[in-house]
Amino acid sequence: MEELKKSLDFINNEFEAVKLQNTTLVATNKKLVESNDVLARKVAALEQYSRANNLEIRGVPVTQGEGCLEIVKQLGDAIGCTVQTEDIDTAHRVPPHN
Structure with missing residues (x-):
């Protein structure tokens, strides 16, 4: 017990x-x-x-030897907004989401 x-x-x-x-x-x-x-x-x-401070631009076709900074500046010119290189921290393509 x-x-x-x-x-x-x-x-x-x-x-x-x-x-x-x-x-x-x-x-x-x-x-x-x-x-x-x-x-x-x-x-x-x-x-x-x-x-x-990000800006996403869609619909711009990829071209050989393109420069993303130049594309942004050209788009700015097209809408009447002057964009200087100093205004941009970085510019790059982002892969599409599938």
């Missing part, structure tokens, strides 16, 4: 330890999910901010 009591006490102690560990893991997971949500919102905001 004493052996059975010792065995039950051991199992109970292990069970309580697992319960405590589970409670801790659930709390940690909740914090990580919240932190992940905050970071995802920050990344989205940063991505949006990084596109604040």
Whole structure:
């Protein structure tokens, strides 16, 4: 009978330890999910901010030896908006989304 009591006490102690560990893991997971949500919102905001000065031009056929800066300047001239090279940080083609 004493052996059975010792065995039950051991199992109970292990069970309580697992319960405590589970409670801790659930709390940690909740914090990580919240932190992940905050970071995802920050990344989205940063991505949006990084596109604040972007201009996307579509429908310009690719030509051999083209210069994207020149295309932008020519389009600016066509609509009566002078574009200087200094006005452009970078200009490049973006692959189409399929």
